Amino acid sequence: MEKSGSKTGKKSRKRWITDWWPNRLNLKILRQNCPNQNPYGEDYDYAREVETLDIDAVIKDLKDIMKNSQDWWPADFGHYGPLFIRLAWHSAGSYRIYDGRGGARDGSIRFPPRINWPDNVNLDKAIRLLWPVKKKYGRKLSWADLIILAGTVALEDMGVKILGFALGREDVFEPDESPDWGPEEEMLTAKRGEKEKLERPYAATEMGLIYVNPEGPGGNPDPAESAKEIRTAFARMGMNDEETVALIAGGHAFGKCHGAGPAEYLGPDPSSSPIEMQGLGWKYEYKSGKGPDTYTSGFELIWSPTPTKFGIQYLHILFKYEWELEKSPAGKYQWVAKDAPEIIPDAYDPNKKHRPRMLTADLALRFDPKYAEIAKRFLENPEEFEKAFARAWFKLTHRDMGPKECYLGKYVPKETFIWQDPLPERDYELIEEEDVRYLKKRLLEELSVKQLVYYAWASASTYRNSDRKGGVNGARIRLYPMNEWEVNHPEELKKVVKVYEKIQREFNEEQEAKGNDKKVSLADLIVLGGCAAIEEAARKAGFSVEVPFVAGRVDALQEHVDAEFYKAIEPFADGFRNYFRNPESIDEADVYTTPEYFLVDKANLLTLTVPEMVVLIAGMRVLGANYNYSDYGVLTDKPETLTNDFFVNLLDMSYEWRAADSYRYTFEAVDRKSGEVRWRATRVDLIIGHHDELRAVAEVYACDDAKEKFVRDFVSAWAKVMHLDRFDLWRNNRELYRKLTSGIM
Structure with a gap:
């Protein structure tokens, strides 16, 4: 009997459930990154490990590696700094504000789909170049921290006065298999809307890109139209116009693009490469395939005459010359300066010079009126430009780390930024068990069970672990714009908040009259309301439970709210x-x-x-x-x-x-x-x-025997959501934080 497929010569393929039923709701993302997946074991605490790291030794090792060109992958200009900047940028730059996914916090650029994106060609080499440092420091230094540190140290080594750096990014050990990377079935096939209509939640115009097509929209070399895409894509990453110009002009002060020959010689991505490649991909079979013969983006250009030194040369050249369209050796549209002398150094031949060249996305900074105004100001004020770039770089590489409590290490800047969801310091004593009982009683007297549960959930469920933003701490639900979100019942919310404020005021005034330095925050009251309601609902069902509650939340002021961010993420x-x-x-x-x-x-x-x-x-x-x-x-x-x-x-x-x-x-x-x-x-x-x-x-x-189990399990899951944003506990009492957020209370 013939085997299936023998007539066609094709091998039969075993199928997964998702192959047979592709529209079946996939729950796999609720099972990712379980403790069993971490080879360090369940007791591994990266925050504790990284606190023992000698970061100055790491910085020294990184600076040594950057200037030690290796034959297997030669360094452009004898310095790996530009490559490490690109690695850090592309690790952090996939962040998008709508769901907080992407970014650099977990080192997931090491895995598909991101390691295989065409925009990330040869970043697998950058990661391998960092392996000696990772190998040396092992469990004390995550890939996630190392990748961002390498880019930041590279900037400093090449002349940027950096703002600072925070440790604390913990690695994952499997790909993010959520389907939210894009609707396309092929890379570089735009199906995400056009220009200002870029589809949510994406921050790139096409699958496989970090932001936009450098040639221009859909390969059309139109700088003005490119500017529209850039503005939308960077806004989706939470960057305004000034930050966008600073990042592009600062990043393109360094390094070069690679497109030495035709794209047809480029091999498959790392995940598709043969087993003997050992996880490397993009093998280029054109001439030597490396050094001067490298293919990365398909463009072949160097932006600045000082490609390993920070400065305003990129901006100077951008505005000094007129530009004419040409094609790279790989056939990509790029621009060359008219009548310009050969002032750009070659990456490998000290006796060779080139005319200045730019991408369509670069010219967008000149031909978009708003971008041009900012770029010219930076050109005329180099110190302002450097500060703006340093601040934008810090935001780019840190904004998915969460509140400042999650920042570790001695180089954390003292300044607090609005995008870190800042909270005021608590300057009063916490409520105690007797106070908790009293406040629960007061809350049940004033509001219904469903109201107390609804607004506790409305507050706490804004948390998202992707970038550690949101949550009930700060009681931001009472502030603009969350107090206007449709799902939060804006009109009723105003009345409910007045009830919370009344109970808070009466309690705090009573404590002051007694000479106590004890207060309750609105944030704690909101959580307590949920606790009281659930305990009452369980009592009515015949069960006595105590919902876990740990006081210590504080109340944000309007000035602590990144209003534009929270407007953008209103849930649908x-x-x-x-x-x-x-x-x-x-x-x-x-x-x-x-x-x-x-x-x-x-x-x-x-x-x-x-x-x-x-x-x-x-x-x-x-x-x-x-x-x-x-x-x-x-x-x-x-x-x-x-x-x-x-x-x-x-x-x-x-x-x-x-x-x-x-x-x-x-x-x-x-x-x-x-x-x-x-x-x-x-x-x-x-x-x-x-x-x-x-x-x-x-x-x-x-089942008939599961009534109590349901109550207990609901309480544990509820407590988990209510405490996910308690990074004050994570910093000061990590075991308690883990217990509260484990779902096993």
Whole structure:
């Protein structure tokens, strides 16, 4: 008998579940980076290890490596500094504000998809050049920290007065397999909208790029149109015009682009390369394939006559000459200065000079009026330019690290930046157990269970582990713009905040009258309200529980809020509160447009496991904490009581579910015998019973013997979300922080 595929000569391929059912909701991102994946073990504490690191020794080693050109991958101009700057930049530069993903905090540039992006060609070489340093310091120095430190030290070695540097980035040991890198099936095929309409959450115009196509939009060498794309892409990374110009002009003061020959000689990316390449890719079979014969981007140009020294030469040349279009040896559009002398040094031949050349994306800084104004000011004020570049570089390479409490090492700048979500220092004593009991009682007297749960969740669930931003600490929900987010019930929120403020004021005044230096923050009150409500709901269900609570949160002022950032990240979906702004956008043929996908995405940002996500949804429903307090998914006759009724009724075969709208967003449960509509729900609710893995979890909690387990597990998951942003605890009591955020309280 012939084997399958023998007639065509093709080998049969084993298929994964995702091959057979590509539209099946993938829960894998809720299982990534588990402790078992870390070869250092569960007890490994990188923050503790890095505090023992001799960073000055590392800096010395890096400076030595930078000037020691190696035959297997020669250094341009005899200095690896420009290559290390590019590595650090591309590690940090994939950050995007909408979900905080990308960036440099976990060293994930070492893994696909990012290591394989065409924009990252030959950064695999840069990482290998750093291996001797990583090897020497081992567990005390992560790749994530080393990559950013290498770029920063390179800047300093080449003349930049850097602002500072923070350690504290911990490595992951597997790729980020979330599907949020782009809708394309091929690299460099733009499917993300055009110019100002760049699709969320992306910060690059095409899969495989960090920002924009250097040739111009879609390869069209139009500097003015390129400027539009640059502005949108950099804004998606949280950079304004001044920071954008500073970064481009500062970064392009160094190094060169490589496009020595045709692209057809370029080998596959690292993950696609033969096994003998040992993780390296992009082998170039043109001449020597390295040094002067290197292919990286396909452009062949050097921006400055001083490519290993910081200065204003790039800006000077940009404005001094007129530019004419040409093509690189690889056939890419680039620009050459008209009638310019050969003033640009060759990277390898000291006797050879070149005319100045630029990318279309460079000329955007000259031909866009706003960019040109900033660039000319920098040209006329070199010290201002250097300071602006140093600040923008620090932001670029640190903005995904979270609050300043997460910064480690002796070179952390004293200045605090608005993008770090700053908080005021606490200058009062914390409330104690007796105060906690009193405040819980007061909160339950003033607000309903569903209100207390709703606003505690609304505050705390803004946290995202991707960049450690958001959370309840600071009570920013009462400040602009979070107090205007649609999902936060703006009109009711004003009234609820007044209740919190009244209780806070009365308590603090009473303590002052007693001569106590004890106060309660609004942030702590918001969390306490959730605790009180859940304990009361559990009591009504017949269980006595105490929801973990650790005081110590403080209240931010409006001046502490990065308003533009928080305006940009207003949620359009929150499955935990059954909120989905645009049900007309649902396309069942594309799971990534559905509210259940955004639920999983949100759960991933909150570091939730599959069971934690499931119990939180069920608990929020029976507690009535839905957007607009609707009855969708509230599958219980005893709302505001912490029962497992959601699971019981969802899995009850007495009902048949039917679509209730043309978008297939809402559904009704019809009694099979009477035809009566018994329950209403959304796709987020029904996915728990439809998806095989989620149903398996739901069945555990729907059992008669699981009522108490559900309550206990809900409390643990709730406490986790409420404490994720407590980096004051992470800094001062790491074991307590780990316990609170482990989900095993």
